[in-house]
Amino acid sequence: xxxxERPSGLGRGVALALAVVYLVWGSTYLAIRFAIETMPPFxxxxxxxxxxxxxxxxxxxxxxxxxxxxxxxxxxxxxxxxLLLGGNGGVVWAELRVPSGVTALLxxxxxxxxxxxxxxxxGHRRAGLRVAAGLAAGLLGVAALVVDPRGLDPSSVDxxxxxxxxxxxxxxxxxxxxxxxxxxxxxxxxxxxxxxxxxxxxLTAxxxxxxxxxxxxxxxxxxxxxxxxxxxxxxxxxxxFSAYGFLLRAARPTVAATYAxxxxxxxxxxxxxxxxxxxxxxxxxxxxxxxxAVALLISGEGPRPRRxxxxxxxxxxxxxxxxxxxxxxxxxxxxxxAHPG
Numbered sequence: 001x002x003x004x005e006r007p008s009g010l011g012r013g014v015a016l017a018l019a020v021v022y023l024v025w026g027s028t029y030l031a032i033r034f035a036i037e038t039m040p041p042f043x044x045x046x047x048x049x050x051x052x053x054x055x056x057x058x059x060x061x062x063x064x065x066x067x068x069x070x071x072x073x074x075x076x077x078x079x080x081x082x083l084l085l086g087g088n089g090g091v092v093w094a095e096l097r098v099p100s101g102v103t104a105l106l107x108x109x110x111x112x113x114x115x116x117x118x119x120x121x122x123g124h125r126r127a128g129l130r131v132a133a134g135l136a137a138g139l140l141g142v143a144a145l146v147v148d149p150r151g152l153d154p155s156s157v158d159x160x161x162x163x164x165x166x167x168x169x170x171x172x173x174x175x176x177x178x179x180x181x182x183x184x185x186x187x188x189x190x191x192x193x194x195x196x197x198x199x200x201x202x203l204t205a206x207x208x209x210x211x212x213x214x215x216x217x218x219x220x221x222x223x224x225x226x227x228x229x230x231x232x233x234x235x236x237x238x239x240x241f242s243a244y245g246f247l248l249r250a251a252r253p254t255v256a257a258t259y260a261x262x263x264x265x266x267x268x269x270x271x272x273x274x275x276x277x278x279x280x281x282x283x284x285x286x287x288x289x290x291x292x293a294v295a296l297l298i299s300g301e302g303p304r305p306r307r308x309x310x311x312x313x314x315x316x317x318x319x320x321x322x323x324x325x326x327x328x329x330x331x332x333x334x335x336x337x338a339h340p341g
Contacts, residue, residue, distance in 0.1 A: 011250070027270055034224050037224065037225050038221045038225040039225050041092040042093065043208075046203030046204030050196070050200035054193070055238060061190075080195040088172075094168065097158040099157075107260055108139060110257055115127040117174065133296055134254075141285075141292075142286065191245060196237060258297050261293050
């Protein structure tokens with residue numbers, strides 16, 4: 001079956017994984033804010049991923065997954081560094097300096113990075129008009145949600161924090177795309193666990209180099225920070241990060257990246273439902289734009305390959321052949337044999 005003959009609709013597994021990433025990661029903005037109130041940012045993030053990665057690794061082995069081969073660790077470390085050290089670590093650090101609304105807006109450039117870099121890193125053709133319109137609608141929707149023109153004061157936005165957030169979104173986008181080029185363990189739980197172990201180790205080491213370990217040892221985290229940390233481990237990492245890893249293999253990269261548009265809306269709605277925060281007209285406008293963006297990106301034609309050459313590193317694996325076809329939706333059949341991630 002050629003790329004043009006494959007169905008463009010979402011499979012059940014993809015729809016479920018998108019729902020998990022939309023809802024859970026939409027709640028982690030607040031959880032991160034609570035966690036770093038009394039826990040140093042890099043060490044908190046590092047311990048979060050070490051615990052989650054260790055749990056996934058152990059679960060995969062206990063359920064029969066073979067031990068990873070030596071050649072799997074290098075790519076896993078690179079992906080973990082890009083996604084977790086550069087991506088998540090940058091966001092966690094920047095939240096100390098940048099308001100959460102601005103954080104959400106700057107992180108929302110990630111789907112744009114994905115669309116721009118896919119031709120360079122995966123050999124895809126450039127995004128079509130429908131995808132471009134979806135990206136524009138998503139950015140406008142997030143901007144309408146988090147930027148109040150009446151109170152916009154550019155001087156209140158820390159320039160270093162904003163630059164780090166843009167770099168973090170770029171790092172996450174690169175990590176998401178290059179993960180499709182490497183041979184990883186067949187077990188998705190094993191693959192996600194290895195990436196989190198590698199990224200968690202790097203974040204924890206960075207925290208030590210920044211002097212955070214002594215701060216953590218010198219004061220006990222508050223109950224609210226500990227509860228937020230536990231939520232990030234169980235739901236933000238084990239559940240949602242695994243679902244995102246599944247999406248990268250089972251859907252087009254631009255579809256997987258739509259979470260960056262939807263998460264801010266989820267965060268606002270949770271604030272309304274749980275904290276009594278008011279909903280203004282901007283929430284309605286933003287929701288319409290973001291829903292239109294998601295619809296355009298999901299229904300848009302998948303990127304097609306510009307060349308038939310195999311990816312570097314030897315004969316193409318099954319996943320590399322899917323990338324060469326240019327439409328990762330072909331991997332839906334593989335989704336039936338494992339949980340998301």
